[in-house]
Amino acid sequence: MLKLYHAEPAANSLKAMIYLYEKELPFESRYVDLHKFEQHEPWFVALNPEGQVPVLDDDGAIVNHTTVIGEYLEDRFPDAPRLRPNTPLGNARVRYWNKFVDEHVMNYVSMWGWHRMVGVIARGIEGGEFDKLMERIPLKDQQEKWKTARSGFSEKDLAHATRKIEDAVDKVDAHLAKNKWIAGEEYSLADGNFYSMCGMMIARMFPEIGSEKRCPRLLEWVARMNERPGVKKALAMPNRTNPALRTFTGEAR
Amino acid sequence: MLKLYHAEPAANSLKAMIYLYEKELPFESRYVDLHKFEQHEPWFVALNPEGQVPVLDDDGAIVNHTTVIGEYLEDRFPDAPRLRPNTPLGNARVRYWNKFVDEHVMNYVSMWGWHRMVGVIARGIEGGEFDKLMERIPLKDQQEKWKTARSGFSEKDLAHATRKIEDAVDKVDAHLAKNKWIAGEEYSLADGNFYSMCGMMIARMFPEIGSEKRCPRLLEWVARMNERPGVKKALAMPNRTNPALRTFTGEAR
Numbered sequence: 272m273l274k275l276y277h278a279e280p281a282a283n284s285l286k287a288m289i290y291l292y293e294k295e296l297p298f299e300s301r302y303v304d305l306h307k308f309e310q311h312e313p314w315f316v317a318l319n320p321e322g323q324v325p326v327l328d329d330d331g332a333i334v335n336h337t338t339v340i341g342e343y344l345e346d347r348f349p350d351a352p353r354l355r356p357n358t359p360l361g362n363a364r365v366r367y368w369n370k371f372v373d374e375h376v377m378n379y380v381s382m383w384g385w386h387r388m389v390g391v392i393a394r395g396i397e398g399g400e401f402d403k404l405m406e407r408i409p410l411k412d413q414q415e416k417w418k419t420a421r422s423g424f425s426e427k428d429l430a431h432a433t434r435k436i437e438d439a440v441d442k443v444d445a446h447l448a449k450n451k452w453i454a455g456e457e458y459s460l461a462d463g464n465f466y467s468m469c470g471m472m473i474a475r476m477f478p479e480i481g482s483e484k485r486c487p488r489l490l491e492w493v494a495r496m497n498e499r500p501g502v503k504k505a506l507a508m509p510n511r512t513n514p515a516l517r518t519f520t521g522e523a524r
Numbered sequence: 525m526l527k528l529y530h531a532e533p534a535a536n537s538l539k540a541m542i543y544l545y546e547k548e549l550p551f552e553s554r555y556v557d558l559h560k561f562e563q564h565e566p567w568f569v570a571l572n573p574e575g576q577v578p579v580l581d582d583d584g585a586i587v588n589h590t591t592v593i594g595e596y597l598e599d600r601f602p603d604a605p606r607l608r609p610n611t612p613l614g615n616a617r618v619r620y621w622n623k624f625v626d627e628h629v630m631n632y633v634s635m636w637g638w639h640r641m642v643g644v645i646a647r648g649i650e651g652g653e654f655d656k657l658m659e660r661i662p663l664k665d666q667q668e669k670w671k672t673a674r675s676g677f678s679e680k681d682l683a684h685a686t687r688k689i690e691d692a693v694d695k696v697d698a699h700l701a702k703n704k705w706i707a708g709e710e711y712s713l714a715d716g717n718f719y720s721m722c723g724m725m726i727a728r729m730f731p732e733i734g735s736e737k738r739c740p741r742l743l744e745w746v747a748r749m750n751e752r753p754g755v756k757k758a759l760a761m762p763n764r765t766n767p768a769l770r771t772f773t774g775e776a777r
Binding site: 332334335336338339340342343346347358359360362363366367370373374375411412434438 | 585593596612623628665691
């Protein structure tokens, strides 16, 4: 039996749920409450020493990092609806785009999400309690991100993140002029990746970038993604975040 | 026929050559002279719009990014000696470590290599000529890296890179206490990756980090890697870099 430890349907948690629903694989959902920092609890860190969601548990086999989870599901369930062409060149294209999203998109959209949401949360925690929370975070990078969110990301870093998002949107929009899906003619893991990390929230989160004028093909692709039954099911998963703080889905700014 | 466009046997070019030699796949070597900025020439950018080596040409199918090239060779030549376990969980482990090297190691070792080598080269180019060279670089990030190398990386960024390398070395050393190879019991793509991006040069490039005292298991693994016939063949490829500027292999500091 598959079990997914996940948070709200946005970013990495959404991505893993899209993969599972698109492949029509039944799974047990185990909600991890990030508002209560459950991902840093000893029981969760025992499962994933990095203290991050989502995590897939396949009958005791533990897989983390959503790009790796996506490929794992392809290898593990070859008879389920496929999200990878399984030709050498087709797979290379999926992996090229996954690397692009993982290395040049995700962290920059995330910085703005953290700036708008986690900064507010972090500044609301009293100093001594904040230090205790920090001590429990296993990844040093993640500790630093929390501390920076609390003190505020620099204007320079935020401007750089904006430029990276602009470049990514322009690249994907130009690419979609000649390709139906992100990795070519076939719907794939790369679509779920770019959608969860950027596409699903771009128009709400960055209206000046995700505009009809700047990226019409990208927005047309988002509309097609929104209609997919697997995507709909993933988006319908519970969202317990305070609506005023839903910056990762762009519902709040 | 496979053709590899590559530079010196270090970092990404070394990694692709290790994969080809380990898999015993004959290939045509096409040296791209980075000293002459051949990777930004129109003929090369037509091949790889990102203007970066290495590139694999498999009878007209073009694949770039070495982690993607590695998986491509596994998919394309399933009967050659394998560098991926081809079990769902085994592959997930290889991909976890490849992501770790690609996202948390490579750029930080590279920053020091650029600081020590490309900075010297970039400052030796006259202003007008430098601007013309920059205009030819397709990737904006790469342009910025050149400009930063010329003006000098900040102490803060270099210190952060050093901390990332220290963390990576400690993580891999602890992991190798319980695993023969990077991704577990089987030699894989992940070994060629960590070796090319960090392991092969760590002791020479950062003697205070890559020391017998700090990372004995890592150095023992490097010694085993050095003895592999495929690795030896890759390392024996021509190196035209001025010996005084061989900072990427740690031969010069």
